[in-house]
Every structure is written in structure tokens, then in C-alpha cells.
Amino acid sequence: MLPLAYLAVRSFERGGGxxxxxxxxxxxxELALRSLSLAVAVTASCLVLGVLGAWLVxxxxxxxxxxxxxxxxxxxxxxxxxxGFTWISVVPDLTGFAGAFVVLTLVSYPYVLLPVAxxxxxADPAVEEVARSLGRTSRQVFFSLTLRQIRPAALAxxxxxxLYVLSxxxxxxxMRYEAFTLGIYTxxxxxxxxxxxxxxxxxxxxxxxxxxxxxxxxxxxxxxxGRRQPSTVPLGRARVPALAGTVVLVLLTLGVPVVSLVxxxxxxxxxxxxxxxxxxxxxxxxxxxxxALLTLVLALPVGILAARxxxxxxxxxxxxxxxxxxxxxxxxxxxxxxxxIRFAPPLYQTTPMLxxxxxxxxxPLAIGAVRTGVAHAPPVLEDxxxxxxxGRWETGRRVTVPLAAPGxxxxxxxxxxxxxxxxxxxxxxxxxxxDTLATELWTRTEIGAYAAAAPYAAVLLVVAAIPAVVLDRxxxxxxxxxxx
Amino acid sequence: MSGLTVKRxxxxxxxxxxxxxxxxxxxxxxxxxxxxxSGCGKTTLLRVLAGFHPVSSGEVWLGGRQLTxxxxxxxxxxxxxxxxxxxxxxxxxxxxVGFGLRRGDRGARVEELLDLVGLAGFGARMPAELSGGQAxxxxxxxxxxxxxxxVLLDEPFSALDAGLREELRADVRAxxxxxxxxxxxxxxxxxxxxxxxxxxxxxxxxxxxxxARPQTIYTSPADLGVALFVGEAVTFQGxxxxxxxxxPLGELRTSGDGPGTVLVRPEQLILGTGGVxxxxxxxxxxxxxxxxLLRLADGTRVRSRVQGRVPVRAGDSVAVSVDGPALFFGDTx
Numbered sequence: 113m114l115p116l117a118y119l120a121v122r123s124f125e126r127g128g129g130x131x132x133x134x135x136x137x138x139x140x141x142e143l144a145l146r147s148l149s150l151a152v153a154v155t156a157s158c159l160v161l162g163v164l165g166a167w168l169v170x171x172x173x174x175x176x177x178x179x180x181x182x183x184x185x186x187x188x189x190x191x192x193x194x195x196g197f198t199w200i201s202v203v204p205d206l207t208g209f210a211g212a213f214v215v216l217t218l219v220s221y222p223y224v225l226l227p228v229a230x231x232x233x234x235a236d237p238a239v240e241e242v243a244r245s246l247g248r249t250s251r252q253v254f255f256s257l258t259l260r261q262i263r264p265a266a267l268a269x270x271x272x273x274x275l276y277v278l279s280x281x282x283x284x285x286x287m288r289y290e291a292f293t294l295g296i297y298t299x300x301x302x303x304x305x306x307x308x309x310x311x312x313x314x315x316x317x318x319x320x321x322x323x324x325x326x327x328x329x330x331x332x333x334x335x336x337x338g339r340r341q342p343s344t345v346p347l348g349r350a351r352v353p354a355l356a357g358t359v360v361l362v363l364l365t366l367g368v369p370v371v372s373l374v375x376x377x378x379x380x381x382x383x384x385x386x387x388x389x390x391x392x393x394x395x396x397x398x399x400x401x402x403x404a405l406l407t408l409v410l411a412l413p414v415g416i417l418a419a420r421x422x423x424x425x426x427x428x429x430x431x432x433x434x435x436x437x438x439x440x441x442x443x444x445x446x447x448x449x450x451x452x453i454r455f456a457p458p459l460y461q462t463t464p465m466l467x468x469x470x471x472x473x474x475x476p477l478a479i480g481a482v483r484t485g486v487a488h489a490p491p492v493l494e495d496x497x498x499x500x501x502x503g504r505w506e507t508g509r510r511v512t513v514p515l516a517a518p519g520x521x522x523x524x525x526x527x528x529x530x531x532x533x534x535x536x537x538x539x540x541x542x543x544x545x546x547d548t549l550a551t552e553l554w555t556r557t558e559i560g561a562y563a564a565a566a567p568y569a570a571v572l573l574v575v576a577a578i579p580a581v582v583l584d585r586x587x588x589x590x591x592x593x594x595x596x
Numbered sequence: 597m598s599g600l601t602v603k604r605x606x607x608x609x610x611x612x613x614x615x616x617x618x619x620x621x622x623x624x625x626x627x628x629x630x631x632x633x634s635g636c637g638k639t640t641l642l643r644v645l646a647g648f649h650p651v652s653s654g655e656v657w658l659g660g661r662q663l664t665x666x667x668x669x670x671x672x673x674x675x676x677x678x679x680x681x682x683x684x685x686x687x688x689x690x691x692x693v694g695f696g697l698r699r700g701d702r703g704a705r706v707e708e709l710l711d712l713v714g715l716a717g718f719g720a721r722m723p724a725e726l727s728g729g730q731a732x733x734x735x736x737x738x739x740x741x742x743x744x745x746x747v748l749l750d751e752p753f754s755a756l757d758a759g760l761r762e763e764l765r766a767d768v769r770a771x772x773x774x775x776x777x778x779x780x781x782x783x784x785x786x787x788x789x790x791x792x793x794x795x796x797x798x799x800x801x802x803x804x805x806x807x808a809r810p811q812t813i814y815t816s817p818a819d820l821g822v823a824l825f826v827g828e829a830v831t832f833q834g835x836x837x838x839x840x841x842x843x844p845l846g847e848l849r850t851s852g853d854g855p856g857t858v859l860v861r862p863e864q865l866i867l868g869t870g871g872v873x874x875x876x877x878x879x880x881x882x883x884x885x886x887x888x889l890l891r892l893a894d895g896t897r898v899r900s901r902v903q904g905r906v907p908v909r910a911g912d913s914v915a916v917s918v919d920g921p922a923l924f925f926g927d928t929x
Binding site for chain 2: 490492493495496497498499500501502503504507510511514515517
């Protein structure tokens with residue numbers, strides 16, 4: 113809630129008239145329209161890519177689907193600014209809407225793929241089998257049943273994509289697409305007057321709340337969990353195109369950044385210190401792990417409540433979390449600087465403060481994961497536990513959390529790698545003298561030292577990729593072990 | 597262990613009561629079956645007793661202690677065995693059984709209970725490796741482990757196949773008796789309710805239609821509805837006069853007076869020892885017994901339950917008589 117309070121204080125400290133002036137500018141409407149159209153376009157393409165990818169990896173007999181299962185999730189580890197800069201270095205003409213659209217789609221479709229894949233793995237295959245036995249073809253089953261079963265997961269993922277796009281700064285600034293975040297940034301830059309920027313930030317929050325409410329209305333009911341592994345569907349003649357499409361997707365999402373980084377590494381002439389690189393990596397892992405743990409601790413009660421109860425308060429808390437996600441990192445960073453200096457000077461520019469910023473930014477990721485995980489733990493088990501004399505909290509610890517563990521771990525891994533990629537809040541709030549991979553990368557690209565930046569980008573990719581791989585392995589094992 | 601008493605219990609959702617003034621009592625160590633069709637309020641009753649649903653009015657007493665809505669589930673000492681067991685999938689069988697016990701008390705008590713339900717040596721298995729019947733036994737052991745005041749069983753045998761169901765029913769009764777546990781079982785299966793319980797509550801539209809011993813429920817049902825619900829029946833409209841009523845099966849002994857419904861059980865219809873003549877329409881063989889579908893002279897169709905060898909086949913003519921008195925339910929004016 114802190115950043116929201118900051119925005120409100122900042123916006124209205126000079127009266128409602130100024131707020132109205134800023135809102136009434138045509139530029140504000142233009143920015144909103146640009147941000148929204150980008151968000152809609154990216155979300156739509158991510159839904160298509162994510163659902164298709166998840167289905168291919170989980171339910172089809174695609175060649176090498178296990179390897180693709182990992183490869184298709186890895187783009188999560190590519191920061192949008194790294195993707196943006198590598199794409200520009202390969203295709204210099206790719207700017208504006210098209211550029212932002214391509215880059216954001218390619219880095220954020222895993223937000224849809226991950227939950228949909230999980231939903232597909234746990235969906236009850238009996239329902240589909242009944243439909244087949246009633247004379248539906250597998251294609252009809254996919255459109256009439258499977259899509260319905262995965263709708264909550266797909267929409268939750270779509271919401272994350274939309275919020276991510278609204279708050280992304282890296283890609284849109286590199287692609288010179290005048291979206292809301294860039295507008296806020298130029299507004300900060302142009303003057304020391306922070307009111308217009310704060311007002312714009314508030315508009316962004318309103319957009320985010322509207323999206324979240326819309327997703328909640330459309331979410332529907334989580335499908336019943338099956339007891340068996342779903343069978344795979346033979347692709348038949350679609351086999352070759354499906355494989356080719358998947359390979360192209362992997363090449364676009366991972367090939368371009370990796371090849372371009374390797375090129376810079378090889379072509380680079382500047383020397384860099386391995387010790388520095390190691391120290392920076394250590395810092396990144398430490399603050400990201402701290403941030404991920406803090407986020408998880410905060411997300412657990414909210415996620416459990418959100419899955420089990422539909423009260424107004426719970427909805428409000430969940431909404432606030434999502435609203436936080438739409439805030440650009442730079443706004444959250446500035447808000448925490450503002451509060452840190454005023455109310456908690458000892459915490460200012462410390463690791464806990466940075467971890468807290470991460471928690472504010474990425475709470476929705478973790479809440480979504482906890483909620484989905486908990487929805488998979490049948491409430492009757494909690495009733496049984498209570499009737500055995502085990503209290504509410506103890507039941508959460510011994511029953512709900514272990515059952516929701518795959519989802520919760522997935523969420524934590526996701527938050528970890530998102531923290532590792534985060535740039536603006538890290539720049540503002542990191543303890544003095546401490547560098548992370550993201551900040552080093554940014555400092556070097558700012559001065560055009562692409563070759564010097566490449567090693568940091570490469571290590572960042574690896575650090576962020578490890579949880580993605582581990583996470584995928586873990587999810588498979590627990591689901592298979594638990595279903596037999 | 598202690599008895600359970602329910603007094604004028606009312607509970608529901610919003611303003612709509614699902615349970616309306618329910619009264620019954622389970623003595624210490626007793627086994628009560630709550631029998632009713634789906635939607636009669638059985639599940640709500642269980643949830644109220646276990647503390648997952650608030651009481652609107654009325655009282656629930658367990659062993660001299662009143663369980664108001666303020667007593668949370670974990671402080672009631674009421675164990676539950678849900679449908680299909682609902683074992684914790686992430687814990688072993690031993691972990692499930694020991695769930696409600698203090699860490700130090702687990703070992704011996706878990707062994708003792710697994711022994712009691714006939715699953716000694718299964719402690720290390722995971723729930724996914726158990727059959728449906730085994731899972732139910734573990735669920736029962738888990739509920740009994742903390743020595744609850746009463747155990748609630750929710751349709752515990754509904755997911756099992758017929759043979760296993762009967763065997764498990766006997767085992768569960770034996771286990772509950774051996775543990776000295778007070779138990780309440782809800783079911784929609786009258787055979788199950790009458791076969792397992794010491795006492796039966798017939799629940800209809802959220803109210804108690806009858807509360808009695810199984811035998812009494814069957815032989816002297818409180819009304820026609822209960823009579824039809826607890827077993828197969830042959831019914832006729834008739835007028836009773838001084839202990840006798842005229843039916844297509846002849847004049848039958850009964851009690852009551854005036855117009856009403858006459859009811860006899862299929863096993864009361866005896867073939868081949870006098871009485872009125874009938875034609876055999878069909879014979880349905882069940883294994884342990886058979887149902888013979890008969891058509892009487894006036895076209896009325898009745899069914900007779902025959903034990904052992906079936907002396908007739910379709911198309912035969914056979915005499916049919918009624919053994920014992922018929923039930924009679926006077927028309928309510």
C-alpha cells in the first residue's frame with residue numbers, strides 16, 4: 113500500500129486542480145491509449161502462444177517435448193531490456209509499437225504457459241475421455257472442454273502479462289515507444305515537479321485495478337483435479353509444422369539474445385574482472401533470494417485466503433497487491449525512497465528495504481501462484497485436520513502449504529528470477545556500493561559499452577535460468593509422484 | 597468416550613433452514629445411522645456437529661459439554677471420516693493415522709490402530725498405493741486415533757463395490773465396537789443403515805421422521821413414507837375393519853381402521869402354499885435370493901422375495917399367500 117499512499121500524497125499535495133490539469137491533457141489520453149493497445153496486443157498474442165505451447169509440451173506427442181518444456185519457459189529469464197537491446201542490435205529498424213510488441217510478447221508469454229501447463233497436467237482426463245466417447249473429435253474436445261478447463265489458469269497468466277506490459281519500462285524505452293511508463297519517466301526527467309508523474313502513476317494503477325477486476329469476473333471455477341496423468345494426443349500431420357513452430361519460437365526468444373550476446377563477448381575487446389563478476393553475481397543471488405522469501409511470506413496468507421474465501425476484505429487485499437504490480441519499478445523505488453528517508457532512515461538503502469521493494473512489486477506473482485496451488489488442495493482435507501484437533505494455523509502449515517507446495521515453489525522461483533532481472537527499483541534502493549548484475553549491465557549499456565555489458569548479461573541469463581529449470585523439474589516430479 | 601445428544605437443532609443457509617428441530621441421542625459406545633435421501637440435510641447435520649457450520653438454534657451436547665457454534669472444530673473432539681476417505685496425499689499411512697496425535701504419542705498408538713483396522717505393516721505406504729477399502733480403513737483409524745468423543749462417518753462405503761462394501765461394513769462396526777467409540781454414520785442406503793447401526797434416524801426434509809432401532813423402523817415404520825423408504829413394498833388401497841382388510845391378495849390381518857394404504861413386504865409373499873392364484877411374469881435372480889414378479893387375477897402386479905431355490909419360472913401359475921400381518925397407514929383426512 114505504501115506506493116499507493118505515496119502516489120496519492122504526491123498527486124494531491126498541490127490540490128485537485130493540478131491533478132485535473134494533468135488528466136485533461138490530450139497527452140495523458142494518448143499515453144493511456146498507447147499503453148492499453150500495447151497491453152491488449154501483447155496479452156492476446158501471449159495467450160495464443162502460451163496456451164498452444166503448453167498444450168504441445170504437456171498433451172501432444174511433440175518430439176523432444178521435455179526439452180522444449182524447459183526451453184519455452186526460459187525466456188522468463190531474459191530481462192526485457194536485454195531482449196530489447198539484442199533485438200535492436202540484430203534488426204535496427206525494429207522500433208516503436210512493432211518492436212515493443214515483438215520483444216514483450218517473446219519475453220512474457222511464459223507467464224501464460226507456466227500456469228496453463230500446470231492446469232493441463234492436473235486436469236481430470238476422465239472429462240475429456242467422456243467427451244471423446246460421446247463422439248467428439250480431439251479437436252472439438254480441445255475447443256469445447258480443454259480450453260474451458262484451463263481458462264482460469266490462462267486468464268491469471270494473461271493478467272500478469274497485461275500488468276507486466278503496463279509497467280514495463282526497459283523494452284518500451286529501448287524501442288522508443290511512448291507508453292505510460294516512458295511518459296512518467298520523461299515527466300520526472302523534464303522537471304523536478306513530481307506531481308504530473310505521480311498522477312500518471314495513479315492512472316496506471318486504475319488501469320491495473322480495472323484489469324484485475326475484469327480477470328476475476330472472467331476467471332470461472334477451477335477444474336476438478338484428476339487422479340491420473342492425461343494421455344497424449346498424437347499430432348499426426350501437424351507434427352512437422354508444430355515442431356518447426358516451436359523451434360522458431362525458441363530461436364526467436366532465446367536464439368536472438370544468446371547469439372547476439374555471444375557475438376558481443378567474442379567481438380569484445382575490453383577486459384573485465386572475474387572477481388567483480390563473481391561478487392556481483394553473489395549480490396544478485398542474495399538480494400533476489402531475500403526478496404523472494406519476503407514476498408513468499410507476505411503472499412502466503414493472502415493467497416490462502418483468496419483461494420478459500422471470497423470476502424470483500426480478501427478481495428481488497430488481493431487487488432492492492434495486483435495494483436502494486438502495475439506500478440513501474442521506478443515509481444515504487446521513488447516511493448520507498450520518500451518513505452525511507454522520512455520514516456525509516458536506518459533502513460534506507462539497505463538490503464531489507466530493497467527486498468521490501470521487490471515484495472511490493474512482485475507480490476501478485478506469488479499470490480497468484482499460492483492461490484492456484486491452494487485451489488488444488490481439497491478443503492475437505494482441512495476439515496479433517498481441524499476435526500483431529502489441529503488448529504487453523506497449524507492446519508495451514510501441515511496440510512494446505514505442503515499440498516500447495518508445487519505451486520508455491522513455482523511462485524517463489526518466479527519471484528526470484530524476476531527480482532534478479534529488476535532494474536529501476538534496484539538502481540534506486542540498493543545499498544551504496546553494492547552492484548547487481550542488472551545494475552552493472554545497465555551502467556555499461558548506458559555508456560554504449562555493449563561488449564563490457566555482455567558478460568553481465570550472460571551471467572544474468574544463467575542465474576535467472578537456473579530456477580526456471582529447477583522449477584520445471586520439480587513440478588514434473590511432484591505431480592507425477594503425487595498422482596500415482 | 598461419551599454420548600451425543602442433539603436437541604431441537606435448527607441450521608441452514610441464510611433464512612432457509614435445512615435442519616428443522618432435529619432431536620436424537622447416541623448413547624456412549626452406540627452406533628447411530630442417519631438415513632435419508634439426498635438433499636434431506638444429512639451433510640449439513642454432519643457439518644454442524646463437526647463445527648464447520650453454525651447452529652441457528654437448538655443444542656448439541658457431547659459428554660456433558662455443550663458444543664455451541666463458538667467451539668471450533670479442533671476443540672470438539674469429534675472425528676470425521678469423509679466420503680472416499682480423503683487421506684492426506686502427501687503423508688504416509690502412518691503419517692495420516694498419527695496426524696492428530698502429539699509427536700511423542702504417535703508410534704505405539706499408530707501401530708495399535710493399524711492393527712485394529714487390519715492394516716498392520718501398511719504404515720510406510722502412500723495413500724495413492726491403497727485400494728478404496730484400505731483408504732477407508734486408514735481414514736477410520738485416523739479419526740479414531742485421538743480418541744474422539746464421537747466419530748462421524750459420511751457415506752463411508754458409497755464409493756466401494758458391493759462385495760467389499762458388505763465386508764467393510766462389518767469390519768467398521770467391529771472396529772468401532774472394539775474401540776468403544778460412539779459413532780454417527782450418514783447414508784442414503786437403507787440396507788447399510790439397518791445393517792450396521794444400533795439405532796436409526798430417518799431424516800426427511802430436514803426433520804426426523806423416525807428415531808428407533810433398525811428392526812422397529814422396518815417392522816413398524818412411523819408412516820408410509822418411512823415404510824417405502826426403508827425397503828421394498830407391495831401396497832394396495834383398502835379399508836380396514838376390526839383388524840382385517842380386503843386386498844387382491846385376499847383378506848389380511850392388520851391394525852387400524854378406516855380407509856388407507858395396506859403394505860406388505862415382498863418376503864411376506866409365500867409361493868405355493870395356498871392363497872390366491874397368480875401368473876409368474878418374470879424371475880429376477882440376485883444370487884442369494886430372487887424376486888418373482890407376479891400378476892394377480894385382477895391384473896395387479898406384486899413382487900415376492902424367494903430365498904434359496906426358485907420353484908417357478910416365467911409363465912407358471914402359482915398360489916400366493918401372505919405370511920404375518922400387513923402394515924396399515926390410514927389416510928390423513
